[in-house]
Amino acid sequence: MAEKKLADGHVLRLFAIGQLGWAILSGIISNWLVYYYMPSETLLSEGMTIFITQGAVFLGLTVIGIITACGRLLDGFIDPFIASKSDRLGDPLGRRIPFMRRAAIPFGVMTVVVFISPVNGESWVNNIALFVSLMLFYITLSLYCTPFNALIPELGRTQETRINLSTYISVTYFIGTAVAYLVTTIAGFLEPALGTAWSFRATVGILAVIAVICMLMPAFGIDETVYAETEPSSTPMWQSVKKTFCNHDFQVFELSDVLYWVAITMFQTGMPYYITELMGFDDSMAFVFFAGMTVISLLFYAPVNMLAKRIGKKKLVAFAFFFFCLAFAVTSVCGQFGIPSMAWGVCVAILAAIPMAVLGILPQAVLADIAESDAVTTGENREGMFYAARTFSMTLGQTLAMILFTSISIMGANGFGYRMTALVATVFCLVGGLVFTRYREQKVLGIIGAGTRRGE
Secondary structure (H helix, E strand, O other), X not given: OOOOOOOOHHHHHHHHHHHHHHHHHHHHHXXXXXXXXXXXXXXXHOOOOOOOOOOEEEOOEEHHHHHHHHHHXXXXXXXXXXXXXXXXXXXXXXXXXXXXXXXXXXXXXXXXXXXXXXXXXXXXXXXXXXXXXXXXXXXXXXXXXXXXXXXXXXXXXXXXXXXXXXXXXXXXXXXXHHHHOOHHHHHHHHHHHXXXXXXXXXXXXXXXXXHHHHHHHHHHHOOHHHHOOOOOOOOOHHHHHHHHHOOHHHHHHHHHHHHHHHHHHHHHHHHHHHHHHHOOOOOOHHHHHHHHXXXXXXXXXXXXXXXXXXXXXXXXXXXXXXXXXXXXXXXXXXXXXXXXXXXXXXXXXXXXXXXXXXHHHHHHHHHHHHHHHHHHHHOOOOHHHHHHXXXXXXXXXXXXXXXXXXXXXXXXXXXXXXXXXXXXXXXXXXXXXXXXXXXXXXXXXXXXXXXXXXXO
């Protein structure tokens, strides 16, 4: 078998541009779907139309909560299937690139379709249309992102390149998420000509085009056969799933990751509400605050990169979990005690920026370590399944977060429900940090080191 080249900085940065693309699309859905279909009083006063059934309809659950939960669950269950297909693909272009090339455009199209309703008003027809379009969105997301993520340990085959790649994709992920927060800002310029709903849809369409171009760049610009292992795995899907979840250190990582995604998704979903209903700002300030968090966070990227190489990833990740708890707790009381709203916004942005830097970079690198150590131990390259399983944890966490947020946020009055969502996020983040302290980093790195020495 031909020796694979180590990916250089250009390849790693080109790969990270793909992350920028899908982060924009994912961020649009994560940040604005609930806000668009379950509009606040402020948004309704600005002329927003109600398209789907509002309020609790079953056991305290809302229609938007049920639909988003179904979408996330579908994504979680389809990921292992796509990962197995990707791991076992024998295409001349490789195991990942063919999926990425074919899925990018449908992924972008479905992001736009999610916000288009057949009936201009509240209707069960719109409920069904949203359900179908969101299911297709998550299928196309999985078709691109599962193979994309499986390339991370293959392109980052040393500790240094792995941390560098994780840093690059973390930067583009947060930039993409920040760009997604621009939706209402851009829509504001289009609203006089198109109206509230169509200005929103047009903005999503513009951003989707940009995102698709970004996603196609690594799909056509990186030769997988040169930099990554393209030998298909022979392990059947369910056997591969079983082997993956039997890995003890992956079990610890997966549980902590589920809890993290519950917390961060509730925070991101709630941000437009925290800004408008608790702090009293216009919804366009969502971009300003998230962009501020991103810029501040970027200042910590170089120190995090260096510290991870010096003291390891485990200590930094655990610290970030606990520090995020402080940011969420402060969010739950923002807008009170006579403190100016701007002061609350700046405080939350600064507190959240530090753990964002750590948890934006290192979890991907930790998972790459686990996947590589498993490959050394078992002799099988099943990176796709490990990253599909990580996507499942993200999906499960986001599903639970959407159910909790849409149900808790309608409790009480005067923003009480929104404050409770931030408190619930605090609890999940705290437990996630405690779970992650059980990760055996030295053992994992020792296995990788032993495998490297045997291969020399």
